[in-house]
Amino acid sequence: MVDRIMHHVHSNAGLNSNQHGFIPQRGTVDAAISVKEIIEGNLKEKDCTSVVSLDVQAFDAAWWPSILRNLKELKCPKKLFNLSKSYFSNRMASLCGNTLKKEKPVTMGCPQVSCSGSGFWNILYNSLLNLNFTHRTRVFAFADDLMVLTRGKYANQDLKKMENWAKENKMYFNENKSRVLLVTTKTSGDNRTLNIYLNNKRPEKYPK
Numbered sequence: 292m293v294d295r296i297m298h299h300v301h302s303n304a305g306l307n308s309n310q311h312g313f314i315p316q317r318g319t320v321d322a323a324i325s326v327k328e329i330i331e332g333n334l335k336e337k338d339c340t341s342v343v344s345l346d347v348q349a350f351d352a353a354w355w356p357s358i359l360r361n362l363k364e365l366k367c368p369k370k371l372f373n374l375s376k377s378y379f380s381n382r383m384a385s386l387c388g389n390t391l392k393k394e395k396p397v398t399m400g401c402p403q404v405s406c407s408g409s410g411f412w413n414i415l416y417n418s419l420l421n422l423n424f425t426h427r428t429r430v431f432a433f434a435d436d437l438m439v440l441t442r443g444k445y446a447n448q449d450l451k452k453m454e455n456w457a458k459e460n461k462m463y464f465n466e467n468k469s470r471v472l473l474v475t476t477k478t479s480g481d482n483r484t485l486n487i488y489l490n491n492k493r494p495e496k497y498p499k
Contacts, residue, residue, distance in 0.1 A: 292378070293410035296362070296371050305365045306413060307420035312434030313409035322431050326440060329429055330474050333442050339475035341446045343487060343494070345437040345453070346468035350408055353401040353415050354461040355379040361414045378407075399461070409434070419456050424449045444473065446487055454490065469494040 300306055301315070311322040333340045359379065362372050382397040401408035401415070416432055424430065427442040428449040439446060439453070457464055466489040473485040473496075485496065 292371065292374055293407040296367060296375070296414070297410050299368060299371070300365055300414070303366070306417055309420050309430060310413055310416060310432045312432065312436075313413055319433060322433050322438075325429075325431060326438060329440050334474070334476055337476070338442055339444065339473055339477070341439075341441040341444050341485060341487060342472040342474060343439040343441075343446055343450065343489075344470045344472075344497075345439065345489075346465040347435050347437060348462050348465075350403045350412055350435060351400040352462050353412055354399045357418070357460045358401075358411050358415050361418050364418070365414065375411075403434075415460070418460075419453065422449075422452050422456060424452065444485055444487075450487065450489055464489055466490045466492045466494050470497040471495070472497045 306314070309325075311317050311319065330340045330342075359372070359376060362375060367375070383394050384397050386393045401411045403409070403412075412435065416435070419437075420430055420432060422430075425441075425448060428446065429440050430449075430453075431438045431440070437453075439450065441449065454464065456462075469489055471485060471487045471494050487494065
């Protein structure tokens with residue numbers, strides 16, 4: 292099912308090119324080269340780059356209604372969409388002991404080791420990568436890892452858009468595990484002036 296969905300998506304160039312995880316002929320090296328080119332270009336223009344590495348909830352946080360909505364936006368064939376909708380319906384998690392059985396409804400999650408998890412995750416993340424960022428910002432993903440590069444020191448406007456996306460899709464960026472870095476030709480002391488906020492808090496700078 293997911294193979295057919297992804298064939299449809301890739302055949303129609305539906306996924307954002309800044310997603311590098313679980314994508315044919317694209318990987319970590321391509322992501323690293325893209326990041327390097329952007330930073331080097333900014334340095335040549337004598338401008339700095341704000342780099343924000345975002346810690347995101349794992350695959351278990353993928354909200355199924357968001358995946359289905361994105362499938363519609365990607366014009367998924369009706370039969371495949373209905374099959375996916377059925378796949379996400381009336382699912383239960385069970386825990387059985389010697390004399391006890393507990394069940395709980397499951398409404399979210401794309402287990403990373405499952406056959407369908409990686410494909411559905413990329414479909415969910417596609418709407419994040421397609422947000423209307425300012426011309427100064429590029430966002431790169433490798434599976435659930437995110438790196439936000441902004442020319443200059445003012446990434447907060449675009450980070451706020453990502454926070455709003457997370458709220459709408461019942462996800463969360465952890466500011467305590469996220470990191471920020473200023474890449475510049477100036478002295479390292481300039482890093483102290485990098486004021487970036489995530490969830491109204493300032494993530495830790497790297498290096499300390």
